[in-house]
Amino acid sequence: MEYLLSEQQKTIQGLARRIAEERILPVRAELDEKEEFPWAIMKDLAESDLFRVFLPEAYEGLGGGCLDLCLVVEEISRVCSAVAISYAATALGSFALLEYGTEEQKRKYLPDIAAGKKLAAFALTEPTAGSDAGAIKTTAKKVDGGYVLNGTKQFITNGGEAELYTLIILTDPSRGARGASAVLVEKGTPGFLFGKKEKKMGIRASATRELVFQNCLIPEQNLIGREGMGFLMAMKVFDRSRPGIAAQAVGLAQGALDTAVDYARQRIQFGHPIIALPVIQDKLADMAIQVEAARALTYAVARTIDSGAKNFTAESSMSKVFASDTAMKVTTEAVQVMGGAGYMRDYPIEKMMRDAKITQIYEGTNEVLRGTIAAELRKRKTKRE
């Protein structure tokens, strides 16, 4: 399919693919088995300037947008989704700063993110606040010269590994979601501790940890935007980041499809490669249709965002829901095509199936996002009347 990528985007895609095949493929099974954070690969990605693609040139970036980010995530995810999310979570962790930060804040932090010297993370979820993000309890009490943080964030991707954290916390608990604000916290700040590292079903090489704040004092200038805007900012950040998860899902699905096709060409049963069997052909064809449709939607949404559109909540949610459902379906079918071999951990496909599940859950469950899409449909209809 011709997606009319620019020369620069083709270069980015080619380089990401090369890193995925040369550096990630040989170690992905081991990283998964040992649940080991892929620092060596993060270094490769940094040295190749891939952390620069989604940041403006003013902050040492390459001035690319959402599509450039998606191309990198997709290529990495085609080989290892856990590595892809560790990379993508840094983009997520820098979006609030990029969109709402002051010039001074951006100059302080973004060049190090662009160079890949520091990873970033975004923290909203808490033990009692998942889909109901408005129910967060972590507080930031205004004191002389700053804020004192107390509370616990849960399931934070890149937790413990990242140097820079964007938190959504309550500066005014009496106002609920309207009292939420976004702040930056650096690793190593006294009173900022890491809880347990989670053991996960999939994306096991990525780090997921609890962030614990015990009377953690941060300077006033770490507030992003204005007090009370935190929840709105979080929603806007997710609108921008969801195509990245869609790209992760597309990469996963493509990787699973490629693996299944290779296997079906080689596996002889009843005297022929099983790819000659109509039932297998039907499966592979359906998988291919879904993957390409998911990719087309993801790229279209990324381009919509890059064109400077104002509201893309529905579109961004659509790409994430469709691509993640596709990834789950396609990886499950790929295991089925490979039969017993697909179920064994010697083959990469069961990992892909385990990795796919999270894409339906994080950055807004697909259930919540379908609700969001429906709400947008209603809103648009009302506006027209």
Add this chain to the structure above:
Amino acid sequence: MNIIVCLKQVPGTTKVSIDPQTNTLVRQGIKNIVNPFDTYALEEGVRIKEKHGGKVTAISMGPPQAEEMLREAISTGADEAILLSDRSFAGADTLATSYTLARAINKIKEDNLVICGRQTIDGDTGQVGPELAEMLGIPFIAYVSRIEEINNGRIRVQRLVEDGHEIIESTLPAVITVVKEINTPRLPSLRGMSKAKSAVITTWTAQEIGADKEMVGLSGSATRVIKIFFPQRVRHGEMLQGSPESQAASLIDKLRQAKLI
């Protein structure tokens, strides 16, 4: 530190043909890659530059198409690249090649360290490095596996020998060849690739490096390839007969006789 790294383009495939006239490789129309050993030389050069400052110049003798490889060298950290290209360079053996490289390196003058890969994967001679040092009249260290220190015009390295390592110190300038154990070459960077795209690759001809026409290319080569052929492989297979048990027993006997078990 001014570092010169010598690179060579080699066929990226084993399906090559031989020119029946010259008995050398036909290099036209096949996909070329950087000689893998040279990528370690380039990486080490770039690392030395990053640590001690200075400049890395990549240099290659080859047809105009080698420019592509030199651009790749820039995308992985070389600052400048020079292509030595002239019809008269064609058909060079190691002697004529190192003469040509030496003339070019003499022209650059400000070199402190020349780094080559241990050998190429096409010619496989491993002679250009030492010959180059001889022609430049400077010290030479082969099979370097680690650079321990560069200080006050001296270099101390660890080099691979048959049953261990040697630590050698030398004055600079010097020529070293490196083995693959020395580092893991980096991948290109996006900024490097964009720099490479617009980089000017300097091309020097025989005249520009003041080379004697009789010393370069086929006419400057002391050796001639008489014949290239594939060695005949003779395998003696033997089929064991009889019941599985007696076959197993006679296989054990044969393996014992061959002292394999």
